[in-house]
Amino acid sequence: MRLLEEGQTVRDTYEVERFLGEGAFAEVYRVKHRFLGRQAMKVFKRVGMNLEEIHEMLGEAILLSRIGHPNIVRVFDANVLEAAQGTCGYFTMENIPGGAVQVAQRLAEARRKDPQVQLFPEITASIVGQDFMREGDVKYGIEVFKLVAVAYPDSADANDNLAGAYLKDGQKDLAKQHAEKALAILDSHKVPASSWTDTDEYRGEIRRDTEKILKQLAPGS
Incomplete structure (x- = not known):
């Protein structure tokens, strides 16, 4: 039995138009906001959650809203x-199925069309990822850093951040892969360390951090 029915009104605001699909944890519907028009509504299947559990479930919405960019x-x-x-718990978004996966695909396509386009400010998204990490939300920190790495694949800073997040999550192979990529970018001297700064001081900071990560990953460490 589906969570919502076609024609149903949700919170006196959304009319459910049709079921779009589902995954292991949620169902997605096309809804019509009474003032703003069509949107996609993602409704989580788990019921009876407390506030902390609802907050965790809505992490994807929090992630996407914090970055906020066209x-x-x-x-x-x-x-x-x-x-x-x-x-x-539910959240509504643009009527584009796919969530964070669709975001990554959209960013990659925009980058292919124009390698120089600024998809969103790298530093802004990186700060969002670091905020998640400080709050202990490693999963969402990784998701943000992955989006940054898709948008800025030649950024040593983006790869360093992603390496550190993967290491904290215990994903050692991916941590090693991105730490080595960050060092390779620095050693090539072909591109800036990041899209927002390329000072010798910051390059040195990234190098020290990636070398520390690789040292932690070395056998016997």
């Missing part, structure tokens, strides 16, 4: 609704 899927609302099965 090349990123826009999030409009995040809340809870009452389904027949119980209380569920």
